[in-house]
Amino acid sequence: MEKSKKKFSYSDFHRLIFVIALVPVMLFVFHKVQGREYGDKLSILIGMAIFAALHAAVQSIFYKLEKKDEMVQYNLARANRIILFAVLAVLFAAVIVNDYFYKGLICSDFCWITVMSAIGLRSFLFICFDAVSNKDTEEE
Numbered sequence: 001m002e003k004s005k006k007k008f009s010y011s012d013f014h015r016l017i018f019v020i021a022l023v024p025v026m027l028f029v030f031h032k033v034q035g036r037e038y039g040d041k042l043s044i045l046i047g048m049a050i051f052a053a054l055h056a057a058v059q060s061i062f063y064k065l066e067k068k069d070e071m072v073q074y075n076l077a078r079a080n081r082i083i084l085f086a087v088l089a090v091l092f093a094a095v096i097v098n099d100y101f102y103k104g105l106i107c108s109d110f111c112w113i114t115v116m117s118a119i120g121l122r123s124f125l126f127i128c129f130d131a132v133s134n135k136d137t138e139e140e
Contacts, residue, residue: 006062006064007063007064007066008059008063008064008065008066009066010065010066010068010072010126010130011126011127011130011131013065014123014124014126014127014130015123015127016055017119017120017123018120018123018124018127020051020052021116021117021119021120021123022116024112024113024116025113025116028109028113071130072130075126075129075130076126078125078129079122079123079125079126079129080122082125083121083122083125086118086121087114087118090114091114094106094110
């Protein structure tokens with residue numbers, strides 16, 4: 001007889017994604033502010049990948065992700081649309097700044113910080129939208 005798995009909501013999932021995406025951004029900012037190394041980037045990324053894989057294994061064994069309903073899909077679509085425009089604006093501005101003001105702005109650090117920031121911001125926006133929609137449904 002198999003025990004039923006605990007439910008894992010999409011809000012919980014996106015809270016986890018937000019934290020995982022925020023870690024490399026914070027490490028990069030600390031590195032630039034302090035001016036000293038906190039470890040090389042490869043070991044940090046490998047450590048994060050191991051953490052994410054272990055968490056995914058534990059989640060798949062003990063938790064069951066809820067099915068997407070219409071409100072989750074709507075909130076994800078809103079977050080994706082905002083992030084798409086934000087990333088396009090950041091990339092356009094970076095190209096202009098790189099070409100005319102500061103050569104060398106666009107590099108591998110800029111690219112992976114932009115990607116991780118976009119992932120983290122998408123999850124943050126979803127959490128905000130989902131909290132507002134959950135508040136509206138509780139009042140009714």
